[in-house]
Amino acid sequence: MTTRDGSALTRRLDRILKGHAWFVYLFFYLPILVLIVFSFNESRFFTWEALSLRWYRQMFANDNLMAALWASLQVAAVSTVISTALGTAAALALERYKRFLGKRTFDALLYLPVIIPDVTMAAMLLVFFTSLGRQLSITTIVLSHIAFNISFVSIVVRARLANLDPALEEAAADLYAGRWQAFRKITLPLIMPGVLGGALLALTLSLDDVVITQFVKGPDTLPTFVFGLIKRGVTPEINAVSTLMLTASVVLVLGSLALQRRN
Amino acid sequence: MTTDGPVTAELEADAERAESRRGLFLALPSYIYLLFLFALPLLIIGVYSFASRSRTGMPKLEAWNLDSITKLFTDDLIRSIFARSLIVAILTTAFCLLVGYPFAYYIATRSEKTRNILLVFVMIPFWTNFLVRTYAWRVLLGEDGLITELGRFLNLWDSMLFTLPAVYIGLVYGYLPFMVLPLYAAIERLDWSLVEAARDLYASGWVAFRRVTLPLTKQGIIAGSILVFIPSLGAYVTPDILGGAKTTLIGNYVVNQFLTARNWPLGSSVSMAIMVVMLIATIWYFRSGAKTL
Incomplete structure (x- = not known):
């Protein structure tokens, strides 16, 4: 200045x-x-x-709360892995291939889950699962989390891909690297920070979500369980759970920053 | 050479088709997933907006009608809740912008080292669990909370819990980082020599800011405003925890229709209406020249 x-x-x-x-x-x-x-x-x-x-002792002795924590971890792990794989593939398709059948529709479809309000998404997934006659369970929670996470992962990975020099991949092809080899040895390592960043975002969003989970849940996840507790009133036990969740978030942020610095 | 032309053209077309097949192959898993778990459900609640309500609360499609849609425009309760939600979303966005702009400006004009540290301390609340952050205000604004005690000491306010001001505080607190980060990105990119040129031409500090800095950071202002406006309009958790019966917002109304009142057709039409408002806001954003969110 x-x-x-x-x-x-x-x-x-x-x-x-x-x-x-x-x-x-x-x-x-x-x-x-x-x-x-x-x-x-x-x-x-x-x-x-x-x-x-x-x-803290009271928190760890609360079986319902521990069950909700366990459900949350399962949902977050499974939905993060699947949405990271799907979202990365989607990002590669959109950034690296000039045209394919239905590309523009796909591009728009991928943006919608990001801008749609939580309550609308929650309502439509509930209606969808019920009209299929599906029993709401932990599976419906996982399916819903994947539905909103694919888009967030693909946006993060696309941003990384857009800043990459395609000449690097072309150079690999010139040196007779096979498609898969070029991807594994050149592209994947280069987009890895984006993929990890996307996975971290998916993990955080899954662990944060209250509204959508509230609609499609079988068992409680940690946020819906804590939400129920809060509505009944303030207790020091909620403070302890909150501190635990805060610590987890801070560890994740600092971990990702350290990771970025290394790259 | 003359026979070579069509052959290469054909080969090229073949290669292009193969390329496009590979692109589709990569996109296909998420394409199918989103068609079934996003596009189809969206279509279903669109259809349900026209359904009538059966005795169990489940929609009946045989007797389709426009009741739930006309209710949006004629029902006084829905209209007043919708109007309140719009005002809340607009004011929340305005508060975030007023607080966020000078804040982002300050961070963006520090030295690089200071900037990075200051930025980390914005990222932490950004990534922190939203529910926990909202709950913290329930504690501070409660009967013996710190902010309540402060208000009593200053003789200015009592417990604000379950009132509209509490909802505003919660929303601004929750979404301020969404405003600060795009603003920071825009101000940090700013070409300061342009501001300096304005000053050299004897523009006062204020005029230089209004005519140069502000227009050049417009993209960040719009991006931040959209990122705050959208979740504020659909807010459910914050008004539910910090607000009371008189501060019901449209998000609470939708949740209520689905989980308590069991009027799915009405819930569907209201949630479609929220989505339409969002789409208009987003299209306006992309029209203004933005390429990504």
Whole structure:
């Protein structure tokens, strides 16, 4: 930025911007910090009593909650793997092949799940499964999560592919690499950060989703279970679960940043 | 040489067909998946909007009618909820823009090292579980919550839980990162020499900002606004946790029709209406020259 005009006014404006930025960071982090602090409080109320792991013990002893956590992990793992594979293939098709049957329709179809509101998607999947006569179960949750995750994965991978130099793949072909060999040795390693980024996004979205899961669920996932608890009222046990979920998110973000840096 | 022409042309056409088959082959799994688990369900609720409601709540297709559609325009309750949701979504977007722009501007104008650190601290709330972040405000705004205590101390406000201001706070808190990240990307890309040129031509700081910086970052403003507007309009979790009976938004109404009131035809038509508003917003966005979200 220009420092040529180092007038008092500019400096004051900069100070205001700085103050504003600190205020926004406070806004971002104060609620989270309050949750974490009170999850370690002995008291049931929001007045500090003593440091305690009481609510964490209670959380791990809650069988329903542990079952929901396990269901969440299963749904997230399966839907992430499948949607990453499908979404990556879709991204390759759209970025690397000039035309194929129905390409434009496919392109539009791939965007829709991103912009459609959660409640509409939830409603239509519920109606769909019921009109097929399908019993709602963990399988219907997984199928629904894949349906919204394919699009997010493909967008992330496409962004990476668009920035790649196709000359690299052409060079491999010139050197008599087979199609599969060129893909495995050149393309795949180059798009790997995009694929991992897409997988991470899919994992996070699957672990976050409340609305769609609420409609198509058989068993509770962790978010729908916690949502039910919250609606019944605030308890320190929810603070403990929340802290656990927060830690998982932060670990995922920092992990992905470390991964990006290495590439 | 003369016989060579048609042969190569044919070979080329063959190669092109093979290319296109390979493209389709790669796309096919997700193509089929989305046709069955996205396009077909969307079509079904489109059809259900015209169905009539049977005694069990399940739609009956034999007696199709326009009841659920006309209800959208004539039912006072639906109309007032829809209007409220639109206002909430627009104001949430405006608040996020007002708070987010100077914030993104500040981050984008730091040195590269500071910028990266500041950005990580925006990414963390962006990736953090939305439900947990909303729940945190239930704690802060509750009867003995920190913000309530502060309001009582300043003699300005009491517990805001279950009121519209609480819903606004929750939505802005939830979606602010969606606004900041595209804004940051746009401001960071900005060619500062253009702003400097304006200043050299004796434009005041404000004029240079309004006539140069703001138009050049328009793309980020629109992208951020769309990313905030869409989920705010369909919001269900935030009003459900932080709002009360008088702050029902259209998202809650749809969920209610499907899971409690069991009027699927009406639920279908309302959710289609939300989707139409989103589509209009998105098309307007792409019209404005954007290529990707």
